[in-house]
Amino acid sequence: MKNAETVTFGGSALDRAAEIRGDAAVLAAAMAAPEAVSIVLWRGKPLISRDAARRPALTRVPMDHPVLQETRVGTIFLGREDSGPVFAHDISAWTPEVFDDTALNSFLDRSEQHHPSLNASDTFAELRAVMAQLSPRDAELAATARALFGWHRSHRFCSQCGQESGMAMAGWQRDCPACGGHHFPRTDPVVIMLITRGNSVLMGRSHGWPEGMYSLLAGFVEPGETIEAAVRRETWEEAGIRVGAVDYLASQPWPFPASLMIGCKGVALSEAVTIDPKEIDDARWFTREEIMLSFSGGHPELKPARQGAIAHFLLRNWLADRVD
Numbered sequence: 001m002k003n004a005e006t007v008t009f010g011g012s013a014l015d016r017a018a019e020i021r022g023d024a025a026v027l028a029a030a031m032a033a034p035e036a037v038s039i040v041l042w043r044g045k046p047l048i049s050r051d052a053a054r055r056p057a058l059t060r061v062p063m064d065h066p067v068l069q070e071t072r073v074g075t076i077f078l079g080r081e082d083s084g085p086v087f088a089h090d091i092s093a094w095t096p097e098v099f100d101d102t103a104l105n106s107f108l109d110r111s112e113q114h115h116p117s118l119n120a121s122d123t124f125a126e127l128r129a130v131m132a133q134l135s136p137r138d139a140e141l142a143a144t145a146r147a148l149f150g151w152h153r154s155h156r157f158c159s160q161c162g163q164e165s166g167m168a169m170a171g172w173q174r175d176c177p178a179c180g181g182h183h184f185p186r187t188d189p190v191v192i193m194l195i196t197r198g199n200s201v202l203m204g205r206s207h208g209w210p211e212g213m214y215s216l217l218a219g220f221v222e223p224g225e226t227i228e229a230a231v232r233r234e235t236w237e238e239a240g241i242r243v244g245a246v247d248y249l250a251s252q253p254w255p256f257p258a259s260l261m262i263g264c265k266g267v268a269l270s271e272a273v274t275i276d277p278k279e280i281d282d283a284r285w286f287t288r289e290e291i292m293l294s295f296s297g298g299h300p301e302l303k304p305a306r307q308g309a310i311a312h313f314l315l316r317n318w319l320a321d322r323v324d
């Protein structure tokens with residue numbers, strides 16, 4: 001697909017400079033460089049500020065900024081920008097004086113938190129709420145840091161011997177001091193498919209989603225399975241639809257917590273929908289005209305697809321006849 005990399009989190013050609021991750025002296029020099037900066041995350045939420053037009057951008061703080069003293073886990077080296085090296089710190093151990101933790105667990109957390117050592121305009125915001133407005137570079141940095149810190153949090157112990165492992169390779173590895181095992185960050189492949197039949201596209205909704213919200217069907221790729229087979233299996237399991245030709249369209253890192261969304265298109269060979277009620281709440285066909293109406297907010301039942309998600313990107317390109 002020609003414009004595949006224009007998807008949110010589609011990358012910014014960041015120089016990740018992997019060759020210096022294992023070189024302690026070079027890494028220390030990069031950290032001490034006056035032009036070095038860090039982005040900051042709190043419980044998965046990146047630190048952002050907004051310009052006059054309310055557009056968000058990642059806040060980059062100098063390496064000696066007091067907010068970084070809140071960190072209780074290692075520093076991650078993300079790469080080199082034109083302006084210098086960029087790192088990431090996680091200050092999840094910090095507890096804001098006033099905060100509502102029910103918001104953090106809501107479907108889309110709209111709450112923002114402010115740390116007293118930062119400018120009033122700097123806040124921690126849910127990445128899903130701001131992702132579509134970030135620059136490609138900021139989106140790549142935030143997605144990478146969020147995925148890595150999430151992995152460190154959920155993989156503290158060695159899967160070979162159970163001992164606590166430690167961050168290594170500037171945050172891109174964990175090593176076990178007991179058995180010497182090396183562990184690498186996980187990325188879980190998920191297929192998400194634009195299944196069409198003539199003028200219609202197959203959409204489904206999960207249990208617990210807000211009313212009127214539908215998306216493209218999706219599911220994890222299983223061990224021993226190709227991308228194409230996963231598309232056909234998931235569509236059959238969730239909606240009872242057989243799929244013929246499958247083609248790859250675009251991919252999207254999705255750090256919630258650690259997925260790589262693999263966008264595909266598939267041609268349905270049948271039409272009658274039979275859902276698996278254990279897996280999904282509903283699935284149905286929507287015409288091109290209905291999707292167009294929902295994008296403008298005018299469909300009585302179907303809510304507009306969420307900006308920034310690959311489902312929105314694939315649907316928008318399908319409407320514009322740009323999925324070849």
Ligand SMILES: [Zn+2]
Nearest residue numbers: 158161176179
């Ligand atoms: Zn071990």
